[in-house]
Amino acid sequence: MFYKELREYMQVLEKKGLLKRIKKEVDKNWEITAICRVAFKKITSDKRPALLFENVKGYDVPVLVGSLGASREVYATALSMDSKNLLSNIANKWSDALQNPINPKIVESGPCKENIITGKDIDILELLPVPIWTVGEDPSPYLTSPCDITRDPETKIQNVGTYRVEIKDKAKTGIYYGETRHIARHVRANEKKNQPTPIAIVIGTDPTIGLASVSSIPYGVGELGVAGGLRKKAIDVVKCESSDLLVPANAEVVIEGEIPPHYRENEGPFGEYTGYMGPPGDQPIVNVKCITYRNNPIYHAFLSQMPPSESSLIKSIGRESNIYSHLKKAHRMPIRDVHLTEASGAAGYLAISLDVQYPGQVWEAMWVAWTLDPSFGKFTVVVNDDIDVRDAFALEWALSFRVRPHEDLHILRKTAAVHLDPATAPACIPQHDHSRHMLSKIAIDATRSHEYPHIALPPKEHLQKVECKWNEYWGE
Secondary structure, eight states: OOOOOOHHHHHHHHOOOOEEEEEEOTTTTHHHHHHHHHHHSSSSSOOOOEEEEEEEETTTSEEEESSTTSHHHHHHHTTOOOOOOOHHHHHHHHHHHHHSOOOOOOOOOOOSSSSEEEEEEEEEOOOOOOOOSSTTTTTTTTEESSSEEEETTTTEEEEEEOOEEEETTTTTEEEEEOTTHHHHHHHHHHHHHTEEEEEEEEOOHHHHHHHHHHHOOOTTSHHHHHHHHTTTSOOOOEEESSOOOOOTTTTTTEEEEEEEETTOOOEEOOOOOSSSEOOOEEEEEEEEEEEESSOOEEEEEOOOSSSSHHHHHHHHHHHHHHHIIIIISSHHHHHEEEEEGGGTTTTTTTEEEEEETTHHHHHHHHHHHHHOOOTTSSEEEEEEETTTTHHOOOOOOEEEEEHHHHHHHEEEEEOOOTTTTTGSOOOTTTTGGGGEEEEEEEEEEOOOOSSSOOOOSOOOHHHHHHHHHHHHHHTT
């Protein structure tokens, strides 16, 4: 099954009980973020629905939050999958999509062209109810789930990435993407020729596009093609009004513009996925030239900031599946599971369960995992395969009773820092400063180092028998 557009996907979420409509009038400047935060705290991660704010004060446009990562069930629905055995199934699905992308299909027009605004009529905040996410700290409203489309000026291959966009004025935004992101290559290549970088900021798409946009896809592989591979059908795209960029024809909103060369201005601070305010810094801007949108558009956003959040869950599932596939398939390592904890923003704490077969294999697993992305795993722990790495209690038990600190704990200096980690430098150091790029890691071997005594538990078969008859014992 594939979804033609965001609206069709929302219908499926609602049928499955995974979409909550909030009909009460809400203020975008404080109420939406507070409601989202309370919902993510009160509702367990396996039951969280996406939230649709239907009545936003001063706007006719509803706000959708959580539609890609409110829960693992929502994520699975976005990919038309069963949530059981999600990690291995997702790894297979992504691997197949990367190896067999389906290039987008160019069409003459689409719903995203139903309304076109240019020139003095452009006013982003008049059109869209963009929330304030960290009230009293964020300097402006931010787009948190844009699919930012740019193109390599030489190869003409497009990149789609999700990079935060600060609304600075009616027709001007800031954009932060980091110097290692693919968009940065495009901007640098254009700046060498002293020419602007065309950009299309797309809001509200088929869910496979949004998930491809936030994933680590190799440079030179078009995310729209990967999204087509995920859905097993080409995505219809149309040409922008102000450039030759191609955008999803069924998108809710497309903000077209240019990134001027060699110009930077202050951007931020912004409440980051780490749970702390990311410091400001000198970043590029986007001069908006045109906005196209559907009739009765839906504004789509991610909840990020303090974990647990939609951002941390999406990143956790996607990154875990990549590491799992990298270890198990590419390097044929006997991995049971991989977990990047949500509390660490799906970046800082990496736990790997391994069926250890020979000395040194624990460290081999760590280094192989780090080669995929050296910034992951500020704390990296490897445990035996009898430990469920998604059970915090089990992890603490392994750390407490299988680690010899003088032998099994190692500090690695001058390693890549977790992106936006506030521990790298004081808040007064701007975000673009290179001192923020390096830090260190703690690697912990929490596997059994020698023969251990028997675990003090009843036999497994006894526990299983009791679980099967639990209602007989418990009287329910």
